[in-house]
Structures are given as C-alpha cells and as structure tokens.
Amino acid sequence: MKRLLVLSGLALAAIVSMPALAVPSISATIDLDTVFAGNIPDGAAPWLTATFTSEQGSHSGTLTLISNTYGSDFLQGLNSKKSTIGWTFYLSQTITGIDCTSGTCADNGAAWNAGGFNSGPVPGVFNLAFGWSSGNRFESGDSVVYDLTFASALTGDPFVLNESDWLSAAHVQGIIGGCSGWIVSGTGRAQGGTPCTTTFTEVVPEPAELGMFGLGLLLTGLFVGLRRRYS
Template sequence: MKRIPALTGIALVALTVLPLQVAATPISTTIALNTVFSGNTPDGPAPWLIAEFTSSTGSNTGTLVLSSHTTGPDFIQGLSSQQSTVGWAFYLNQAISLSGATCTAGTCADQGASYKAGGFNTGPVPGMFNLAFGWSQGNRFMIGDSATYALTFTSPLTGNPFVENDSNWSSVAHIQGIANNCSGWIVSGDGTGAEGSGPCGDPPPVTVAEPGELGMLSLGLLFVGLLLGLRRRYS
C-alpha cells in the first residue's frame, strides 16, 4: 500500500514534465541576402549569402550557420569592434540579448560574434543592426566559405530571435572584391530604398565601322599603295 503514494507522485511529475517537453517546438529560419542596397552587384546569382538558425522554444541556445554563395574573387572583410564598419550584421530582437557566441567550425570571424544593443555602423543601410561579424584582410570570408556558431541567449527563446529592424531589414553585408575591383552593400528583408547600380566596370562598347567608312578606308589604303609602287618604279 505504501507504493501507491510513490506511484502517484511519479505520475504527477510525468504529467507536469511531459507537456513542457511536448510544448517545445523547433525554431528554424533562413536569412537570404539577395538584394543590392547600394553599390554594385556581387558575382554569381542571388542569394549571395545565406544564414541559417536552428533552435527550439524554451532553449537558451541555438546554432547559426553562415555561408557564402558568391563566385569569383568576392569576399567579406570589415572588423566589428568600436562601432567600426562591419562585414556582416544582423538584427536580434532586443527583448532577447546574446550572452555568448562560440565558433565551432569553418572560417571564423576574427573577433567572433559581437553583440551591441546600441548597434553598429552598417554604411548606407538604415536601421540598427546589433549582431556583427568581421574578418581581417588575411582571413577573408570568400566563395564557398562557411562558419558555424553556437549562440547563447540571456533568456529562453519563445520564437525566432532574428527579426527585422525599424527599417525592415534583418541583415546586411558589405561585399568587396567584385570583378573589376568594385563593392556593394547587400541586404535581406522587406525594407525599401535599395538602389543598387548593377554590375560595375563594364567593358566599353566595341565601335564597329560603318560600311561607308570601311569603303573610304579601303580606297585610302589603295591610293597609298599606288603611290608607293610608282615611287619605287621611277626611283
């Protein structure tokens, strides 16, 4: 008979814990940078950069994978300390702060993942971005590169922590090394004002001589040839 209270207690614990476990739902989001805000269009088809975040509700941790899908010599650089221009930045819901980030694989940013509630300088793109990554000149984030980060938050997640800022942009990156030594700012989100100028350094158009011009040139060459022939004959 003494086993009954113990079994009852176990049943109550199971009834309390199991619903909490069932209530935890997966969190999965993909951020694709496929719009040129200003400057020039990166080499290769869009999206040029992709970030994928996975976690679950009620968890304090998540995994962020950054990957480059550019082609050619394109790269990301830019350091993220002291509000300087960043290479790649995101906007996190300010209700959930980032307390730690560890790069576990790939081409890790030189200064890790920097979080600043006050935001970073992201060039011409408006709105605040508070999570930034920066690579040095000797450790550029280039074609085919990826980096995996384990993120730790100050409070349990209730949903996707990556959201759009007050200008409706969720991510921004400065792509350099575009063919012909050009660069551009690319973004992800529903904001407005993007005015990319397209490919840069297009070769000048080839001027093809008109038929009439070709005829005059041929006659001129023929006349010069005749003069040279007569000169040799009577010299």
C-alpha cells in the same frame, strides 16, 4: 484497497509510457538576395545565407553563415565595436556569448552591441556583427558555425526586422572588375545596384607612329644582316 492500488498502478504505467511532449523548435533562414546600393555581386542570388536553429525555452542556438558568392568576392570588416562591418544582423534578444565552433571564423571580430554598428548606407540599427581580417577573408564557398547564448529564454526566432525593415546587411568586396556592393535581406526599400563594368580603351597608333616603327624594324634587320655577312 486492492482495487485502488491496481488502478493507481495502471495510471502510473500509462503516465510512464506516454511519449514526452515535443519542445517546439525554432528554425529560420535569412537569404541576402537584394542589392541595397553599389554593385551587384558575382554569381546568382542569394549571395549569402544564414540559418538559425534552437528550441523554445532554450538560452542558446546555432547560427550558420554560408557564402554563395562567386570568384573573388569576399567579406571583411569590423575592426572595432562600431566600425564598418562585414556582415550584420538585428536581434530582439541580448546575447551574452558568441562561440565559433567550425569554419572560417571571424577572427577580426564577432560582437553583439545594443548601440548598433555602422552598416554603411543601409539604414536602421544592426546589433550583431561579424568581420574578417584581410588575411582570413570570408570568401566564395566558405561557411562558419556559431553557438549563440542569450540572456533570456527564447520564445521564437530572435532574428527580426529592424526599424527600417531589414533583417541583415553585408558588404561584398572583390567583385570582378574591382567593385563592391551592399546586399540585404528584409522588406525595406533598396536603392538597387548596377553591374561592375571595367572599360578598356584600345590605343590605336597614329600613321606617323606606324611609319617610324616600320623604319626601326627595317634598320634593325639591315644591321643584323650586315653583321652576319662580315662576321
């Protein structure tokens, strides 16, 4: 009996001293580095980066959005559930809560919608979208952190390709020269983009116009000279 108690004590001590089994983590990075249509944003790709972290079995995770754009480039959009978005994703899980914890929060909308959002020319359904107002645009160097709550426990990365093989899409506006473009992340087929160029036409005066201008200067000088002489 004594020996049994000793063995039981040793077994219990071994169990207590065993390190806790690590819960597998979930970590994903989404780089928007491809122009689907429109104009090429300023700066180097990726122009936008999203990171998601969580643990398997958890009902929540942290999503961080970062703008790597340059100059006057910005994101806006999402005035209602199905209006054109600023930045959108496709999820395989239903979201029950979206809470902005820091950064440039999407004050004009942050929503999950199973029916999908209008993502402009980019095909496929996107069901998580973020939009900013004109007075609070998501600009170069900005970032924002969201806590996402899911209806079911996570078994892996919930950010997946939609039926058109896109993970994410965004509408970049304010590109230097007054242009905009749609950028994406995924393996789908993009249309491609072009640089934003602004052509300035130099107006060259005609010879007759130059002559009249010179005559005007001469008469003005003569008038000023006479006025000083007789004042």
